[in-house]
Amino acid sequence: MQAADADAYVKPGQRRAPASTLRSPIYPAKPSAFTPQRDDNSKMNATTEDQHISVVRQRLARRFPTMDSGVINQAIDTAHHKFDGRPVRDFVPLLVERAAIRSLTDDT
Template identity: 90%
Template sequence: MNSTTEEQHISVVRQRLAARFPTIDSGVINQAIDTAHHQFDGRPVRDFVPLLVERAALRSLTDDT
């Protein structure tokens, strides 16, 4: 059984995006991630949520720059 939780995966996404966009304020990155993450609230299948969150946040961050 895999003990890695969704929140742990999202934490890795935060780190990865912060490293990719060092000039963007961490609050902006966190907001993009949180907005994307909340799009999946109440969805029963959670396996791919971190990947989908990362992609949505990445789109948001690259559209804003």
Template identity: 50%
Template sequence: MAANDEDQQVKELVGRLTDKFPGVGAGVIADIVADFHRGFEGRPVRDFVPLLVERMATRKLDSTAR
């Protein structure tokens, strides 16, 4: 996956999570996603990074929304 494709998918992810968690600010969601995304820097296989970031961010947001 090209880096710009991954970046676009991560931007779309922030939008989806903002819609899914309207009570959480978009900036907070963007920070959470960025934190998880940074955890994959330097990893050679990039195809599933946006999916993994989405799962981790969703779990964190679900746990804080309770």
């Protein structure tokens, strides 16, 4: 790839890095340069996760109206605790709901 071709990958208004810092014309020398920096607004905080888990509780109560609420809450809590200490929290409510449904339908 020629230097002119490499410039095609540079966004308008963006400066091209010096050739000495590039592994190739496209990728920077350090992989950490491509690591996205996440701020508190881009990840799910505990309050939002708890709100989503509350919605999951309501949804499963409607889905299983004859089942005791304690059994439903136990299934949700068990599934939720499986994700304790995991760094990515964005999909935890969805995964908890799926695991709880699986647990509740296997028990019946």
